[in-house]
Structure formats: C-alpha cells, structure tokens
Amino acid sequence: MNEPPATPSPPPGETPSIESLEQGERPFVLADHMGRVLGMNPAFTRTFGWTLESLEGQPLSLILPEAYQMSHQLGFSRFQATGHSTILAHPLRLATICRDGRTIVSEHFIVAEQKEGQWVFGATLTPLEEESPGP
Amino acid sequence: MSANASRGDDAVLIRELRSTLGRLEAALATIDDALVITTGEGRVQWCNASFEQLVSLPRLLVLDRPLDSLLPHRDDGNPLLPTGWQGRGAAAGERFTAFLSREPVRALEIEWEPVIGDPSRPLILCFRDITARVTYASLQEEVERSERRRQRAEVAHQQLQERQMRLAAQVVECPVTGLPNRRGLHTHIARALRRLRNSQGAVTLLFCDLNGFKEINDLYGHQVGDELLIEIARRLRRGLGPGDVLARLGGDEFVVLTTAGEGAEGEALTLAERLQLRLGEPWTIQGAVVHPSMSVGIASSHDPLLSVEELVRRADLAMYEAKTRRGRGVACYDEAIDQNVRQAILLRRRLERAIENDDLALHYQRIVDLRDGRTAGLEALVRLPGPDDTVILPGDFIPLSERTGLIFSLGHWVLERALLDLQRLGPQAAGCRVSVNMSPLELRREGFAAAILERIRRRDMSPQRLAIEVTESMLIERPDRTSGELQLLRDAGVQVHLDDFGSGYSSMSWLARLPIDAVKIDRSFIAEGSRDPRKARVLEAMVHLARDLDLEVVAEGIENEEQEQRMRRLGCGLGQGWRFGRPCADILEALGKAGEDLSGSRAGRV
Numbered sequence: 124m125n126e127p128p129a130t131p132s133p134p135p136g137e138t139p140s141i142e143s144l145e146q147g148e149r150p151f152v153l154a155d156h157m158g159r160v161l162g163m164n165p166a167f168t169r170t171f172g173w174t175l176e177s178l179e180g181q182p183l184s185l186i187l188p189e190a191y192q193m194s195h196q197l198g199f200s201r202f203q204a205t206g207h208s209t210i211l212a213h214p215l216r217l218a219t220i221c222r223d224g225r226t227i228v229s230e231h232f233i234v235a236e237q238k239e240g241q242w243v244f245g246a247t248l249t250p251l252e253e254e255s256p257g258p
Numbered sequence: 259m260s261a262n263a264s265r266g267d268d269a270v271l272i273r274e275l276r277s278t279l280g281r282l283e284a285a286l287a288t289i290d291d292a293l294v295i296t297t298g299e300g301r302v303q304w305c306n307a308s309f310e311q312l313v314s315l316p317r318l319l320v321l322d323r324p325l326d327s328l329l330p331h332r333d334d335g336n337p338l339l340p341t342g343w344q345g346r347g348a349a350a351g352e353r354f355t356a357f358l359s360r361e362p363v364r365a366l367e368i369e370w371e372p373v374i375g376d377p378s379r380p381l382i383l384c385f386r387d388i389t390a391r392v393t394y395a396s397l398q399e400e401v402e403r404s405e406r407r408r409q410r411a412e413v414a415h416q417q418l419q420e421r422q423m424r425l426a427a428q429v430v431e432c433p434v435t436g437l438p439n440r441r442g443l444h445t446h447i448a449r450a451l452r453r454l455r456n457s458q459g460a461v462t463l464l465f466c467d468l469n470g471f472k473e474i475n476d477l478y479g480h481q482v483g484d485e486l487l488i489e490i491a492r493r494l495r496r497g498l499g500p501g502d503v504l505a506r507l508g509g510d511e512f513v514v515l516t517t518a519g520e521g522a523e524g525e526a527l528t529l530a531e532r533l534q535l536r537l538g539e540p541w542t543i544q545g546a547v548v549h550p551s552m553s554v555g556i557a558s559s560h561d562p563l564l565s566v567e568e569l570v571r572r573a574d575l576a577m578y579e580a581k582t583r584r585g586r587g588v589a590c591y592d593e594a595i596d597q598n599v600r601q602a603i604l605l606r607r608r609l610e611r612a613i614e615n616d617d618l619a620l621h622y623q624r625i626v627d628l629r630d631g632r633t634a635g636l637e638a639l640v641r642l643p644g645p646d647d648t649v650i651l652p653g654d655f656i657p658l659s660e661r662t663g664l665i666f667s668l669g670h671w672v673l674e675r676a677l678l679d680l681q682r683l684g685p686q687a688a689g690c691r692v693s694v695n696m697s698p699l700e701l702r703r704e705g706f707a708a709a710i711l712e713r714i715r716r717r718d719m720s721p722q723r724l725a726i727e728v729t730e731s732m733l734i735e736r737p738d739r740t741s742g743e744l745q746l747l748r749d750a751g752v753q754v755h756l757d758d759f760g761s762g763y764s765s766m767s768w769l770a771r772l773p774i775d776a777v778k779i780d781r782s783f784i785a786e787g788s789r790d791p792r793k794a795r796v797l798e799a800m801v802h803l804a805r806d807l808d809l810e811v812v813a814e815g816i817e818n819e820e821q822e823q824r825m826r827r828l829g830c831g832l833g834q835g836w837r838f839g840r841p842c843a844d845i846l847e848a849l850g851k852a853g854e855d856l857s858g859s860r861a862g863r864v
Binding site: 191193196198199203204209216217 | 269272273275276277278279280281283284295297301302303304317318321322
C-alpha cells in the first residue's frame with residue numbers, strides 16, 4: 124500500500140487552485156468539461172498504475188467502481204446544468220479502481236475552474252490506510 | 259460525414275444529454291418522495307435528497323450498500339421490505355403500505371418496479387410519506403366507527419326502554435308491599451267510577467302521606483324503610499272495610515279507594531281517623547320506638563264522568579293542605595284548597611324572585627331597656643313586597659319557605675343584610691346588637707354555627723353584635739345536636755335568645771338546660787296578663803324563674819303604658835312592641851328615633 128503524502132489537505136473554507144493541487148505531491152488527475160481525462164501527475168501513475176496514455180481522453184468514471192458511476196454521471200451532469208454540486212471542494216471518501224483491477228479507498232478532493240469558457244476539473248486522490256479487495 | 263464532424267456531433271449530443279440529466283437530477287432533489295435506484299441485487303446505485311433524509315445518511319455512504327441494511331424497520335420490528343423483495347419486484351413491481359410507528363402514526367407507501375430492458379435489471383423504488391393521509395383516514399374511520407357504535411347503542415337503548423315500558427305497563431303491583439301500584443289503582447278507580455253510572459253513591463280517595471318517612475330511611479337505611487312500608491301496609495289494610503282498596507303510589511304515598519253512599523265525606527273522615535289510629539301504634543326498630551303518622555287528604559266524587567287523574571289530583575291537594583294544618587292532619591278537598599294551592603304557587607314564585615333580585619326588605623324594631631327607656635338592641639324582621647305596594651309579613655311566607663326549602667336562601671339573605679346594615683352603622687353604633695330569627699331547619703344543618711361565625715369573621719365584625727332568636731320547639735326536639743351548635747355560637751360571643759317563650763310546650767325544667775342568654779316572653783302573656791289572673795301568675799313565675807337562672811327577660815308585644823309599667827314592676831328588664839316603635843325600614847332611622855349614642859357597650863345587653 125502506498126503511504127499518503129505528507130502534504131496536508133487544504134484548510135476548510137479555502138478552495139485551492141487546480142494548479143496548486145497539480146504541483147503537490149498527492150496523486151492528481153485532470154479532466155475536461157466532458158469528464159474526459161486530460162492529464163495526471165507521476166504520483167497518480169505510481170499509486171494507481173494508470174498512465175496518461177492509457178487514460179487520456181477516456182471518461183473519468185473508468186477509475187470509479189461501477190456502483191458509483193451512475194451517481195457520478197448524474198452529479199456531473201447536474202453541475203453542468205445548474206452549477207450546483209454537493210461534492211466539490213471538500214474531502215470525499217471514495218473507492219478508486221487501479222489499472223490492475225484493485226480497489227483502493229482514497230480521499231478525493233475535487234475542484235472545478237473555468238478556463239477559456241469551459242469547466243475543467245482537478246482532483247487529488249489520497250489513498251487511505253486500508254486497501255479494498257479488487258472487484 | 260467525416261469522423262471529426264461525427265465526434266463533434268457526439269460532443270453536442272452528450273452535452274445536451276448531460277444538461278437534461280442534470281436538470282432531472284436537480285428536479286428529483288426537490289421532491290418529497292424518497293427515490294432510489296438499486297442493482298438487480300438490491301444495492302444502491304443512486305438516490306435523491308429525500309432518500310438521504312429517510313435513511314439519515316449522505317448519498318456517498320449509501321452507494322453500493324444493500325438497500326435492506328439502510329432502511330428503518332416497521333413498527334412491529336420487521337424489515338420494511340419483505341424478504342426477497344428484489345425477486346418479487348423483478349417481474350412487475352409492487353406497491354404496499356407500511357407503518358414505521360403507530361403512536362404517533364408514521365406510514366410509508368412503498369412502490370418499486372424494474373427497469374425493463376436493462377439486462378442488469380435495476381430497480382426503481384419510491385418511498386412516499388402518507389402519514390397525514392393515513393392519520394386523517396384513520397380519524398375518519400374512527401369517527402365513522404364511533405358514530406356506528408353510537409347509533410347501535412341508541413337503537414339498543416330505545417329498544418330496551420320500550421321493552422321496559424311494555425313490562426312496566428303490565429306491572430300493576432308494588433314489589434315491596436304487594437299492593438296495587440299507581441297503574442293498578444287507576445284500574446280500580448276507573449272501574450268504581452263506571453259503576454256510578456248505574457248506581458247511587460260516591461267514589462272516595464284517601465291520599466295518605468307518611469310523616470317523617472324520609473328521615474327513617476336516611477337514619478336506618480332503605481331496608482328498614484321497606485320493612486316499615488310493609489308494616490304500614492299491613493296496619494292500613496286491617497283498618498279497611500270490605501270492598502275498600504289500598505294502593506301504594508310510590509315513596510311514602512298510599513291511597514285508599516272506598517265507595518260510600520250519600521254521607522261519603524263523613525264516612526271517609528271516620529275511616530281516616532281509624533287508619534291514623536291503627537298506624538300510630540308504636541313500632542320498634544333497632545331498639546328505637548317509632549310512632550308512624552300520616553297526613554290524609556280526602557276527595558270524593560258522585561260524578562261518574564270525573565277523570566281518574568282529576569280525582570287523584572284533588573286527593574293529593576287535600577293531603578298537602580292537611581300537612582300544613584296543625585291538629586289531626588286530615589283535610590277534605592274543596593275549591594278553596596285549589597285556590598290555596600294556586601296562591602301558594604304564586605307566593606312561592608314571588609318569594610323566589612325577591613330573593614333572586616334582592617327585593618326583600620329588612621325592617622328593624624327596637625328592644626328597649628324598661629328601666630331607663632334606652633335602646634338595648636334591634637330585632638331584624640324580613641318583609642316580602644306584595645302586589646300593589648303591599649307588604650307580606652313573615653307569618654305568611656315563612657311556613658311556605660320551610661316547606662319548599664327556600665328558607666335556606668332566605669335565611670342567608672337575612673343574615674347577610676343584617677350584618678351589612680350593622681357594618682354600615684359604623685362606630686357610632688358599635689354597641690348595637692341585632693337579633694336575627696333562625697328557622698329550625700337552618701339550625702338542623704351540619705356546621706350551622708361555624709357558617710355563621712365565618713360570615714361574621716369575613717366582615718371583620720365582633721360576634722357580640724349579633725344575637726340569634728330560636729324557638730323552644732327546635733331545642734326540645736333535638737336537644738343534644740342543637741345545644742352543641744348554639745354553645746359554639748355563645749362561646750364566640752353571639753347571644754342566643756329563646757323566642758315566643760310560653761307559646762309552645764314550655765317546660766320550666768328545660769329552661770335551666772338550654773344554652774341561652776335571654777328569653778322573649780310570648781306576646782299573648784303580655785296582652786292577656788291583665789285580664790286573666792292565671793296567665794298573670796304564669797307570667798310572673800316565668801319572669802322570676804328566668805331572672806333566677808340569670809337570664810335576661812324580654813317582654814314581646816308591649817303596646818301601651820299600662821303593659822310597660824306592669825312588666826317593669828314584675829322585674830322584666832327589656833321590652834319590645836309598638837309602644838316603643840313599629841319596625842322601621844332603615845336601621846339608622848330605627849336608631850335615630852331613639853336619638854341615642856350607641857357607641858358604648860351599655861346598649862348591647864341584649
């Protein structure tokens with residue numbers, strides 16, 4: 124199991140920028156307004172096994188367990204339609220699917236920013252201590 | 259179409275779909291119904307905000323968990339969804355109602371259906387809170403149930419009453435005495451009246467009402483009361499002639515039906531006296547000897563067309579007349595009795611209204627010290643306003659008030675007004691004592707003395723300013739009980755005066771035992787003392803005895819100087835009567851005539 128990085132979570136009430144998340148040591152992944160993967164940092168690849176080549180342009184829901192996918196898609200859609208979300212900018216305990224099929228329970232921290240008129244989403248996925256068995 | 263153009267179209271389509279889905283998701287978050295989508299195995303895939311509230315968990319914590327493990331239980335402890343619900347709902351879905359609690363009511367309507375066509379067979383479930391609907395429906399149902407029960411009970415009650423009435427109509431006999439009851443008597447009278455059509459003579463009723471039966475019932479209980487009724491029936495029956503009928507109407511009322519020739523009334527009077535004689539034989543109960551007595555009202559008719567009810571009514575009225583008369587307690591109906599009854603009813607109404615509207619008046623008559631002519635006290639005398647500015651005197655309405663129970667509210671009014679008037683006098687008459695007459699019925703009431711003292715205390719007055727006047731009969735009839743009550747008053751400072759002394763069954767030996775402060779010698783001795791030497795001797799003896807017993811003596815009804823001087827010579831200390839002034843409507847005026855200062859204690863000797 125990977126050790127969580129030493130960098131602390133952002134203090135409550137203060138939303139960090141995507142750039143600051145990307146520059147941190149936690150596993151980081153970037154997605155566009157359609158939910159397609161745009162990029163990731165090396166820590167993400169180290170932790171979950173996914174490479175940029177394997178995920179770029181793919182739906183972000185690939186790294187989520189099946190049971191979460193419907194809720195993810197609807198929540199994503201709702202944000203796009205209404206600008207309202209219940210999951211942004213606070214830590215979420217979620218399972219993450221590794222490239223090899225394992226499931227790692229992680230703390231997801233997702234932020235959204237507009238760039239050139241389009242939403243982009245950046246998220247840190249910090250593995251928690253326990254590791255779930257694969258699906 | 260190129261691949262790039264196709265991808266662009268897809269992106270637009272996806273955006274549109276996402277926008278639609280997003281709006282639906284937002285819309286579903288606003289509804290009260292809790293919605294959840296599960297896998298075919300019942301694991302949660304999605305839910306709306308109301309479902310989060312239902313299970314008290316945020317969405318992320320319910321995803322992928324079995325729905326069963328999240329839901330609250332039914333009020334009986336069973337799971338909300340039936341076992342194997344996923345399989346049951348897989349084909350066509352299901353809907354049912356479940357209670358989460360009964361007190362207070364909380365109910366859900368649960369509905370689910372499969373998503374047909376999706377190979378993973380997801381299920382959509384809806385949990386709708388129908389508590390308000392169920393509560394209202396339950397209330398409605400309960401109201402309707404109660405109404406049905408009430409209607410059933412009413413019908414049953416009515417049927418029971420009809421049955422009782424049918425049965426009662428068949429009963430013609432008193433269950434206690436075995437005598438004919440009111441219905442049986444009616445039949446006998448009707449038959450006797452019919453016989454008058456073909457023969458001479460009269461039908462006569464003797465309406466007999468026992469005296470003091472209620473007291474015996476209260477004192478010894480209903481069983482003894484019933485035994486007495488049986489004994490009375492036996493005695494009366496023994497006094498009847500052949501063909502006479504004895505019936506019991508109920509309570510302590512018996513009726514004798516007799517038929518006679520021309521001298522019906524005379525024969526009835528003889529019969530009444532014979533029955534009274536038979537009845538009056540002593541009867542021992544629980545070691546006590548009772549002398550039963552009764553009042554008898556007689557009504558006769560030669561007219562076969564007179565109704566049974568009218569004949570009974572006449573006998574009843576005559577009986578009431580007999581009760582008001584002193585002596586043998588027998589009265590025969592005549593038209594004057596009807597008139598008397600009507601007048602009594604009018605008088606009773608007038609008295610009730612006067613008490614209710616505070617229309618009574620209290621007059622005051624001076625009681626004078628014969629030694630120096632100064633005012634020693636006042637006697638309060640109640641007056642009832644009559645028609646055309648006339649005044650009705652106590653002798654005309656007190657007996658009626660005692661018969662009807664109005665004496666208690668009347669007595670209450672008199673004492674209150676007397677105390678109020680005394681209070682109004684203020685310190686200038688602090689030594690003035692007012693005498694108030696008390697009825698024997700008031701004196702018999704439990705806590706009589708305490709009630710009077712409490713009323714004096716409430717007005718913050720001295721008990722020494724009040725005297726009560728009682729008659730000797732009430733003291734002699736119930737010496738122990740009344741003596742105790744009167745002594746309580748005397749201990750507190752209220753004086754007790756024996757009124758009309760010499761007019762009743764006066765016994766000199768009683769005088770020493772009674773808890774009294776003064777005797778008021780009946781006016782008949784004052785009036786006749788000068789003409790009748792025997793009365794004069796008795797008067798002299800009464801004054802001397804009272805003085806020897808250290809009792810103050812008041813001579814009532816002094817009307818002239820000669821009577822005043824004679825009473826003074828006899829050593830009588832106090833006098834009252836027209837010689838010193840008629841009763842006066844205003845207490846201040848009564849005192850003002852005396853023109854005296856009553857602020858000291860001297861005037862309060864009586």
